Amino acid sequence: MGHKVLIVDDAAFMRMMIKDILVKNDFEVVGEAQDGNQAVEKYKELKPDLVTLDITMPEKDGITALKEIKGLDPSANVIMCSAMGQQAMVIDAIQAGAKDFIVKPFQADRVIEAIKKTLS
Numbered sequence: 549m550g551h552k553v554l555i556v557d558d559a560a561f562m563r564m565m566i567k568d569i570l571v572k573n574d575f576e577v578v579g580e581a582q583d584g585n586q587a588v589e590k591y592k593e594l595k596p597d598l599v600t601l602d603i604t605m606p607e608k609d610g611i612t613a614l615k616e617i618k619g620l621d622p623s624a625n626v627i628m629c630s631a632m633g634q635q636a637m638v639i640d641a642i643q644a645g646a647k648d649f650i651v652k653p654f655q656a657d658r659v660i661e662a663i664k665k666t667l668s
C-alpha cells in the first residue's frame with residue numbers, strides 16, 4: 549500500500565500504538581503531531597494521504613484542527629480518534645468532514661478497516 553499517514557495525538561503512548569498498527573500493515577507514517585496547531589502545520593508540509601486526529605488536545609483541539617485542514621484541502625482524509633463518551637464531538641467532526649472515527653482503546657482490525665474504507 550504505502551499510503552502516507554500523519555498521526556496526531558497529545559499522548560505519546562497513543563501515537564506509538566497507532567504507529568505500531570500502521571507500520572505492521574504497510575502504511576508509511578510520515579509525521580506525528582501533538583496538538584492541533586502542529587497538525588495543521590504538518591498537514592501543509594507533508595500532504596499526507598490520511599490523518600488520524602485525536603479530539604482532545606491542548607492548544608487547539610481536534611475539531612478545530614479538522615476544520616482548518618478541510619479548509620486548506622477539502623479532499624483531506626481525516627479519521628477522528630475519540631474516547632468513550634465523546635459521541636457529540638464525533639458527530640460534530642463527521643459533520644465537519646471527518647470520514648470516520650476510531651475509539652480508544654484502539655483495536656488493530658478496526659483501525660485498519662476504517663483507514664482502508666476511507667482511502668478506497
Ligand SMILES: [Mg+2]
Binds near residue numbers: 557
Ligand atoms: Mg488527547
